[in-house]
Amino acid sequence: MVQGFQPGTKARPGFPSRLGSSQPVAALPANRPPLPLRLHAPAGVGMDSHAVRQSMVNKLAQQGIADPLVLAAMGNVERHRFVDSALVNQAYEDTSLPIGLGQTISKPGVVSRMLELLRNGSTSRLGRVLEIGTGCGYQAAVLSHLCTEVYSIERLRGLHDKARNNLRHLCLANVHLLFGDGMAGYAKGAPYAGIIAAAGGETLPECWLDQLAVGGRLVAPVAVGARSPGHQALVVVEKTSQGLRRTVMEAVHFVPLKSGIA
Ligand code: SAH
Numbered sequence: 001m002v003q004g005f006q007p008g009t010k011a012r013p014g015f016p017s018r019l020g021s022s023q024p025v026a027a028l029p030a031n032r033p034p035l036p037l038r039l040h041a042p043a044g045v046g047m048d049s050h051a052v053r054q055s056m057v058n059k060l061a062q063q064g065i066a067d068p069l070v071l072a073a074m075g076n077v078e079r080h081r082f083v084d085s086a087l088v089n090q091a092y093e094d095t096s097l098p099i100g101l102g103q104t105i106s107k108p109g110v111v112s113r114m115l116e117l118l119r120n121g122s123t124s125r126l127g128r129v130l131e132i133g134t135g136c137g138y139q140a141a142v143l144s145h146l147c148t149e150v151y152s153i154e155r156l157r158g159l160h161d162k163a164r165n166n167l168r169h170l171c172l173a174n175v176h177l178l179f180g181d182g183m184a185g186y187a188k189g190a191p192y193a194g195i196i197a198a199a200g201g202e203t204l205p206e207c208w209l210d211q212l213a214v215g216g217r218l219v220a221p222v223a224v225g226a227r228s229p230g231h232q233a234l235v236v237v238e239k240t241s242q243g244l245r246r247t248v249m250e251a252v253h254f255v256p257l258k259s260g261i262a
Pocket of ligand 1: 139
């Protein structure tokens, strides 16, 4: 049920113009104009993904993401390595993209918003964090910069394997990939300083709240309004010594939280 990943096997290709090259790319001149966010098919050599990722981070900051650790982590992780090669030129747009088996990698705007809510302005890394819905492994990679240990669980074997492949070359020793039904959480890693879900259910599973540490926070999409089926909002739950404090935030649209494995 529980699987880690081994470092050291073949890395996925780099950003388009670096395909097949293991050579470092020449530094861009400091006075170079910013790259447009939409990248077109690579026309030449020497283009690195750093500038376009920085442009994405600037947009996130303009949208209101203020946590410097979240912005740095978003600038650090190469999102283009987590999407299909046909989609790399959209990797730094603020859009969700298909990752196979009917699932999607969330928009950078939503990922950074949820991580900011999870961290709640902390000046240091969080402790152990549980992610429900590994998908392609992108958010787990971002989380690895923001907490001491990441436990990330996925119910679809195909995506669990894909995430393991995507993350292998990063050799992130603090990311633990788990194959199983995240509706049961992962009791062995509890209590968690944070729990973050990338799939939305009708309600929050009780065991997630049980597995949250006192002082911990949970951020998840949850169905809202019995009269508006399919409508979800981000919910933040803080666990204090006095009990649970629940805050409903903005509307979101996530893939459904499902039970069982497949
Ligand atoms: N964080 C991911 C987003 C993946 S989309 C990324 O960066 O790519 C949400 C994922 O949640 C899907 O892969 C879906 O299969 C998974 N999921 C849905 N219900 C689940 C459950 N009960 N347990 C674990 N994963 C679940």
